[in-house]
Amino acid sequence: MGTVISADGTEIVYKRAGSGPPVILLSGGPGDSSGEQPLAEVLRPFFTVFTYDRRGRGQSGDTKPYSVERDYEDLAAVIAEAGGSAGVYGSSGMGMIGLEAAAHGVPVSRLAMWEPPYIVEGARRAVPADWGDRVAELIAAGRSEDAIQYWLVEIVNVPVEYVTSMRGTPFWAGMAASAHALVYDAAILRDFSVPARAASVSVPTLVMDGGDAALPWIRQGVQEVLRILPAGRHHVLLDQAHDVPPEIIAPVLIKFFEE
Template identity: 45%
Template sequence: MPTVTSPDGTTIAYDKTGDGPPVVLVDGALCYRAFGPATPLAKQLADRFTVYTYDRRGRGESADTAPYAAEREIEDLEAIIKEAGGTAFVYGISSGAALALEAANHGIGITRLALYEAPYLVDDTGPVEPPDYRERIAEDIAAGRPGDAVKRFMKLVGAPRIAITMMRLMPAWKKLKAVGHTLPYDREILEPGRKREPLPSDRWTSVTMPTLVMDGGKSPEWMRNSQRAVAAVLPEAEYRTLAGQTHMLKAEAVAPVLKEFFAS
């Protein structure tokens, strides 16, 4: 298992497949190499690119170091990019899109940036987050109940109660609980865009590389509003909707779009 070491000493595990210019894939909440969309997408891209997938800190085979800070995750991604040669194309999905955006703003060697549905809240159309959500998640984790944190998160994102109940009976539940303690990490990364108000126009001024901002044609309007808002505040952004897709994006739907964007 190849690894890189982040500046704070945290070991980050990764996989590398394919041949061509380097592309790094950044997962969203509760996902990692063995559980999520990155590995299937890497297989779709490997005929054109050298694709790096990695376990974000605290997930899968990567280590973790307290205290958490979003800056440490940016350093993790930078360590992967340095391993790839110092520059790379980067694609992030969901909270991984928010992480990739913050990392690009720090100037870490991202030459083209693709983002899919960073779940920001930019108006009153989105789901209402309970005012004590972050505190309750932290309490669940501190008490050794990562499963409760996962249930709370799934309820927040709109999963039906019956779906949550059924999920607890499936093999995937063990994998979800194993990374439940990282949910506060995602929430911290998303904080700048979760205020139910227009995105700050001066936050990502260093994101001057070509950027593709995407959403799904079947995603809710609040999510699509958010992506249009992201594209509007970035100087070199293109906004595109992938027909028929939801937040559960299919690798075969996004792979051709990424190939086109990263090759242009």
């Protein structure tokens, strides 16, 4: 474990494992980087794998005021610690954040994304661009658990009955404690539309999905971002759900990041 100091002076805590070319695993949502550790363990024989708590999460700092540029500076600080350039992998919305970082000039050498949930108009219920404001309102009213439910049901599109069954679990309590971090993700992701600036991302970018097992609206979003990316390529992991196991996705990531 180590720390880097971001451009605004915020301390960012990271973990390093393995040896070889650097690869950074992005984490997000209302949680720290612990969820990325299983994949890090599978990749560590091949790469120097970095995971880090994004600001406002886990052990990292949270200097105010926040802006999306701070997130890109934090990733850049970790990449600097890794040697100045690194491969980046993000699952779901974290892939979208990795793409945004690359578009903003962060020195990403290669980018891999698993089922980025871009929304093509008409494919599913729209996400309001200001959804972070609603999260902030609920938190300010002392309703952090309701903020988590709003995010899962209205933004992530998880069935309400599944979310209800999660309430009262330790996992749920952990998310509620870091609900404020969703406001930061909302500032980057906004309405989940494919950004036109994706056309400026010239680094090799691997976009993956589960084929017929993927939700139709996710597949539409994947196809749209691939249409825009100058160096995008597609890979299907047949019959894999959105929560793909590390041992299934790792061989594809190893091949891509070793090229």
